[in-house]
Amino acid sequence: MNSSNCKDCHSGDKVMLKAEQVSFFNENGFLVAENLISRELVSELRADFATWVNESKLHEQSYGTTLDGRPRFDLEPGHSAATPALRRVASPGEISEVYKHVMLNGAVPTAVAQLIGPNVKLHHAKINSKLPGTPTKVKWHQDFPFTPHTNDDLITALVMLDDLTEQNGPLEVVPGTHKDPICSLWHNGIFTGSVTGVVEEECHRTAVRCHGTAGSVCFMHTRLLHGSAPNLSNDPRTLFIVVYAAEDAIPLAENPLPSIFDGQLVYGVETGKVRCIPFEIELPEKPKGASFFTQQVQHRD
Numbered sequence: 240m241n242s243s244n245c246k247d248c249h250s251g252d253k254v255m256l257k258a259e260q261v262s263f264f265n266e267n268g269f270l271v272a273e274n275l276i277s278r279e280l281v282s283e284l285r286a287d288f289a290t291w292v293n294e295s296k297l298h299e300q301s302y303g304t305t306l307d308g309r310p311r312f313d314l315e316p317g318h319s320a321a322t323p324a325l326r327r328v329a330s331p332g333e334i335s336e337v338y339k340h341v342m343l344n345g346a347v348p349t350a351v352a353q354l355i356g357p358n359v360k361l362h363h364a365k366i367n368s369k370l371p372g373t374p375t376k377v378k379w380h381q382d383f384p385f386t387p388h389t390n391d392d393l394i395t396a397l398v399m400l401d402d403l404t405e406q407n408g409p410l411e412v413v414p415g416t417h418k419d420p421i422c423s424l425w426h427n428g429i430f431t432g433s434v435t436g437v438v439e440e441e442c443h444r445t446a447v448r449c450h451g452t453a454g455s456v457c458f459m460h461t462r463l464l465h466g467s468a469p470n471l472s473n474d475p476r477t478l479f480i481v482v483y484a485a486e487d488a489i490p491l492a493e494n495p496l497p498s499i500f501d502g503q504l505v506y507g508v509e510t511g512k513v514r515c516i517p518f519e520i521e522l523p524e525k526p527k528g529a530s531f532f533t534q535q536v537q538h539r540d
Contacts, residue, residue: 255350264354268417268463269449275346276398276454283337285400285453288366288477291328296320305329306497309526315373324373328366330498331479338364339500342481347396347456348505351483354458355392358486358507362386362393363496366400368477369408369470376408378433379442379466381416382482384424385432385523386461387492389515392485393461397478403451406472410457410465411446417460421520430524434464442466487514492522 256272264270276284295302295312297320303311311334313327332339341347342364352359363386369375382395403409422434434442442464449457459465461482470476484490487510494501 253349254353255346256353261353264458264460267414268460269412269414269465270354270458271449271451271455272350272458273451273455275350275456276341278454280337280341281400281454284341284398284479285477287331287335287337288328288368288400292323292325292370295323295325306333306499315375317373322370322372324370324375326368326370326373326375328368329496330364330500331366332364332500333498338366338479341398341479343500343503343505347398347481348483350456350458351394351396352506355394355483355485356507358510359483359505360486361500361503361505362482362484362490363494363498363501364479364481365496366477366479368475369467370475370477371470371473374469376469377465377467378431379439379464380424380433381422381462381464382459383421383461384520385495386482386490387520387522388484388488388490389513390485390488391461391516391518392488392514394483395459395461396481396483397457397459398481399451399453399455399457400477400479401453401475403449403455403476404472404474405448405450406470407474407476408468408470409476410449410459410467410478411442412449412459413442413445413464414447416464417462419462419464421462421518422464423521424523425521433466438464485514486510487512489513491520493525495523495525 301310301313305311311329315324315326318324
């Protein structure tokens with residue numbers, strides 16, 4: 240990608256979100272910002288992912304290597320050359336210039352700074368995809384128990400590489416739950432990465448589905464309850480997911496997806512300070528496999 244031609248270049252004084260959008264996020268814990276990423280960038284992001292899907296057809300098991308030695312490319316059970324099921328690419332910014340650019344520069348970190356600013360750093364990034372014909376679903380959970388910090392000013396930015404529709408397993412959220420207690424993701428001594436059945440039933444009852452066109456971004460508070468159903472359509476549903484933290488939020492557990500960009504400042508300045516808020520949390524268990532999907536499989540359906 241030629242960054243000199245990019246239409247989403249970082250600008251310290253550029254305002255990406257309106258005041259009413261920031262208020263909506265603060266009240267509900269999520270916000271879908273339409274068309275935040277240019278068509279040109281979306282096209283480049285999709286092209287790189289399509290290359291990885293084609294490469295995955297040559298493999299029968301998860302493959303590649305990340306910074307901590309786990310597979311970079313996570314293949315779902317049932318993956319084949321005829322029906323590829325590449326469901327996760329860990330730290331894509333390490334192997335793609337366009338993914339690196341989008342997560343470190345431009346519209347996404349600028350908008351995050353409006354929500355939790357003024358100083359923002361990167362925590363981790365990945366691609367989650369639900370290709371047609373695959374049963375991938377994400378069970379209900381909060382992100383904070385996976386990545387606890389000294390404060391909860393963390394945001395998950397979900398960049399839509401495809402249109403999120405009613406049929407292709409869109410993100411589902413429960414508005415306002417970022418203000419609720421932290422849920423346990425441990426059950427009977429096992430870290431399942433998902434909430435209890437009682438909490439899950441309430442989530443299904445009150446959930447809102449997040450739709451949007453490719454290039455839109457959903458910003459989600461780290462304590463918001465969310466999940467998603469399988470993709471029942473013939474269209475892919477791929478998200479580039481980047482997690483950001485306030486500069487003064489210090490990790491309390493090992494990064495589940497460590498990368499060479501872990502902790503890199505993407506907006507503002509380094510203060511050298513630590514900010515703490517009161518909470519109690521059970522520390523997570525780092526996935527031994529390629530992704531947290533292997534942990535969620537341990538939970539009953």
